[in-house]
Amino acid sequence: MIRARDSIVSLAGVLGGQLVFFLCVALIGREGGPDVLGKFNTSVAVGMFAGTLLALRFELACVDDDPVRAFGSYLHVLALGFSMFVVLEVMTVLCGYATYLSLGIFALGYFIQQASNFYLNSLRRYGLISLYRIAVNLAFLLLLLAHFQLGFLNDTSPFTIYTAINLVAAIATAAMIAAQGNRQSRSFAFSPLFFVTNRRFAKFILPSTLCGSVLTYSLTIVFPLWFGATNAGYFAAAYRFGFFPVSLIGQSLGGVFRRDSLSAATHRDATASLKSVYVTYARALAALSLIYVAGSLLLFPFFVDILFGRQWSITATFFRCLVPLFALQILYIPLSQIFLVLKVQRTDFLFQLLTAVVLLVALATAKTAALSAQQSVLTFALAGSGVMLIGIALTVRAVRNQSPAISRTGQPDLSQT
Numbered sequence: 001m002i003r004a005r006d007s008i009v010s011l012a013g014v015l016g017g018q019l020v021f022f023l024c025v026a027l028i029g030r031e032g033g034p035d036v037l038g039k040f041n042t043s044v045a046v047g048m049f050a051g052t053l054l055a056l057r058f059e060l061a062c063v064d065d066d067p068v069r070a071f072g073s074y075l076h077v078l079a080l081g082f083s084m085f086v087v088l089e090v091m092t093v094l095c096g097y098a099t100y101l102s103l104g105i106f107a108l109g110y111f112i113q114q115a116s117n118f119y120l121n122s123l124r125r126y127g128l129i130s131l132y133r134i135a136v137n138l139a140f141l142l143l144l145l146a147h148f149q150l151g152f153l154n155d156t157s158p159f160t161i162y163t164a165i166n167l168v169a170a171i172a173t174a175a176m177i178a179a180q181g182n183r184q185s186r187s188f189a190f191s192p193l194f195f196v197t198n199r200r201f202a203k204f205i206l207p208s209t210l211c212g213s214v215l216t217y218s219l220t221i222v223f224p225l226w227f228g229a230t231n232a233g234y235f236a237a238a239y240r241f242g243f244f245p246v247s248l249i250g251q252s253l254g255g256v257f258r259r260d261s262l263s264a265a266t267h268r269d270a271t272a273s274l275k276s277v278y279v280t281y282a283r284a285l286a287a288l289s290l291i292y293v294a295g296s297l298l299l300f301p302f303f304v305d306i307l308f309g310r311q312w313s314i315t316a317t318f319f320r321c322l323v324p325l326f327a328l329q330i331l332y333i334p335l336s337q338i339f340l341v342l343k344v345q346r347t348d349f350l351f352q353l354l355t356a357v358v359l360l361v362a363l364a365t366a367k368t369a370a371l372s373a374q375q376s377v378l379t380f381a382l383a384g385s386g387v388m389l390i391g392i393a394l395t396v397r398a399v400r401n402q403s404p405a406i407s408r409t410g411q412p413d414l415s416q417t
Contacts, residue, residue, distance in 0.1 A: 013130020020137035026307040031148040034233025041236035043159040045220040051110030055081040056202040062118035070122040071181035106163040112170035204345030211352035238318035254334035289330040321378040328388035335395040
């Protein structure tokens with residue numbers, strides 16, 4: 001049931017893509033300085049946040065055992081996402097913020113990429129997903145080298161270059177999927193019923209995503225506002241490099257865990273199969289988390305010296321504050337896919353709401369008490385670690401009390417939504 005090859009291919013893709021992106025971040029920091037890196041990191045965070053919400057989370061419907069149904073979902077969410085993008089850009093201009101149009105363009109490219117990955121995940125095309133991740137970041141690295149060393153696109157910011165690459169690659173991938181999918185499903189017809197049938201994603205997962213975004217994006221967005229672009233650059237280096245294993249494991253093993261759990265939930269002995277899959281992944285993730293803590297605390301300062309230089313030593317201080325949070329996220333993020341598999345979106349939403357409240361209180365406390373940059377990061381990380389422990393406990397309870405709302409054919413039981 002658990003396919004080791006899928007996990008290895010997916011892991012290799014995320015690893016390769018993230019390693020290349022690390023080189024991009026290091027190049028921006030070394031050549032452009034902490035100010036440029038801080039602005040780049042904040043823009044990427046805002047763009048990813050907008051892209052995640054662009055289609056109201058209906059893109060999750062693209063994960064389906066039936067390829068024809070998955071392709072129909074893919075076309076529906078692309079139509080919705082592009083419509084939302086147009087509305088977002090028009091509102092940006094009307095409100096007098098035309099200089100921020102590039103954020104919306106990045107959001108569109110990021111959204112198309114995520115929807116495409118969900119669809120390809122349904123087809124178990126992990127190799128293609130991995131190739132995309134590596135190719136996009138490799139192209140970015142090459143253009144950055146030309147930008148900094150040869151003066152190519154001299155008046156263009158790294159974020160603008162990254163936006164253009166992502167959009168072109170995303171559109172090319174969508175065109176390829178559309179061409180292949182049309183040969184399999186010639187009877188596609190747009191229907192508003194799709195959004196009614198899959199309303200649980202907007203009803204439960206969208207609010208959960210909004211709340212969960214407080215953990216993912218809030219500190220990155222407020223940091224330059226509170227402590228300036230230079231400190232934001234140091235923090236960006238610590239967060240990007242420290243979060244690498246979390247992103248690596250979450251994107252690779254998380255997707256495969258969701259797919260294997262979905263298969264287990266439709267098995268003849270669903271209860272035993274699902275518990276077996278969960279325990280296997282939980283043990284592996286716990287081991288990876290412990291290795292991460294030991295290895296990163298030992299090696300991170302050396303990587304900073306090599307990639308950025310000794311003047312970036314404050315980055316290691318930020319990183320040590322974040323280690324407990326990152327270690328627990330390695331466990332929670334992949335295991336939280338069980339909420340989607342078992343369709344217990346209410347539990348997921350309540351947990352994300354708790355997370356948002358706790359972290360917003362932590363940020364408000366840091367601001368009110370006028371804490372330093374390091375103290376603010378530590379306060380946020382400790383608060384996040386506490387809620388991650390609660391989240392892990394909730395995934396265990398969900399599996400123990402599981403009652404898969406999925407039929408033997410993989411069709412969702414709409415009476416549960």
